[in-house]
Amino acid sequence: MISAYIDFIRMRFLMMLAYRVNYYSGIVIYAINIGAYYFLWKAIYGSQDTMAGFTIAQMTTYLAVSWMARAFYFNNLDRDIANEIRDGSVAIQMIRPYNYLLVKLMQGFGEGLFRFMLFMIPGLAIVCLIFPVDLPKDPIVWLTYLAMLVFSFLINSQINILTGLFAFFVENNEGLMRMKRVMVDFFSGVMIPIAFFPGWLEAIAKWLPFQAITYLPSSLFTGRTPMSEAGSIFLIQLVWLLVLLIPIIFMWRAARTRLFVQGG
């Protein structure tokens, strides 16, 4: 049975590999995004050395690594699930002796693995050549960051699964999916680090799961947050991982009785 789940990772990975050319353009788009933000921040910093605890060098690194982390953890599980619910093919999933959501997560992981190896790593290498990105020298920081990225992936996937499952309850959750995407990008700190938010917004962001996806790990990677706080970052990520399980289980149970297979 476990080998079946591993097969879902492998299959999705191979499928992504077949479409790898699509992702070359992705690298260019991400590089342009990073460039735009880099020049914007350079203008904002002007002659100032630090802002909200970030030096301009840290800021550049933050931008590069946050966007490239997004290249890894981003997936379309929400759309996948919503589509399968809407076209009724979720019925086929229910006659299989496996957990549908776990299978989806495995497929997401297969995609993530592909994105990590063929999108994030080469993308980061290219961005480092173009912009003055200052990568940490300490291998411990790298390892800690990679472990945190796994949590980023899991939390982001949980949010996607939750959004996708809404398709059981509303006829069209397209708007919700778009809103979620903007929310994640904004509150995870990919666009602007949370430290730059006004006090009240920062307070809200601290009570949301999104910061655990990008802001906290990237702050550690750039050196703004010292390694001594790695433990508490892991703890926040772990807590959100567990907390998010509750609405997912709840919604999945409710969805089972709501399920209504369209098209007969």
Add this chain to the structure above:
Amino acid sequence: MLAIDVKDLRKQFKVQKNRAGLSGAFKDLLKRQYTEVTAVKDISFQIPQGEICGYIGENGAGKSTTIKMLTGILVPTSGELKVNGYVPHLDREKFVKEIGVVFGQRSQLWWDIGVIESFNLLRKVYSVPQNDFNRRLDNLVERLQLGDLLNRPVRKLSLGQRMRCELVASLLHNPSIVFLDEPTIGLDIVVKTEIRDFLLEMNAQEGTTILLTTHDLQDIEALCSRVIMLDDGSIIYDGGLEELKTTWSKGREIQFQFAEPMSLDKLRQLTQSLGLTWNIENEYTAKLFVPHEVNFSEAMGLVVGSASIRDIKIFESNTDDIVRGIYQTGSAQLEEKEKELVRS
């Protein structure tokens, strides 16, 4: 042991009502209205192990909804339901290991990968031991002649090829009950026959219980010893196919070929005492309709005694006609019919 035991099974759906016009849309935005639709209305039936049972009814009669409850996809609104000793929606993951399902209108194979890769993945999903799997697959491939299809991607298969692969996919884990939801839809007669023969053989050799929905009554005639007919969510017939025919067919038609030209009047005169209807096909041939109430030998005697006849053919009403008749008359007249049956 019973393979399927259903008691007072009911499924209701809430369907959103969309009010017309712009003001309707605003009202919908503020307060949604729902209509409750009962797709399956308190049906009960039992299917013993090893039976092939046909489940028929018009489009929208609730066949697929029933199948989806029986396979654990949908949760029933009320009623009791036991399949293979499990309550399907409660023990879903354990339960589905022992059943096979084919939906004629949906593929369960993975679209992008080769057929054999789909099968291998299913082997892992159902945790079938490699030896058993190889044996079963070889056997199925041989019986359904899939040999050269195995390495093609699913999207490149024709419908007939795909359906045979779907069938194999649903049987790889050796299920004891197989649910087939319109398995022959859109297939040509050769593939249909192949699939029917295969299902009969499987049923005979392995005692697999089969529940089959279809619109093709030839499927039913070829396979099923028993038929359950559904109309508007309720069972209107449950019993043997032969009984269905005798219960619902109104009579039989006899075609006479005469040695000399016959006119309609002349023929009517012959059977005047019984008041039967004639249909002239040409000068020499005519059809006589004999309802079940009329004594068959009496009717024959009247004709045979007074006309010289070259040939006689007797037509039983075929299932298509009978079922069409039932669908069209609906359930209201059914009760009368049943009362009649009880009286006679």
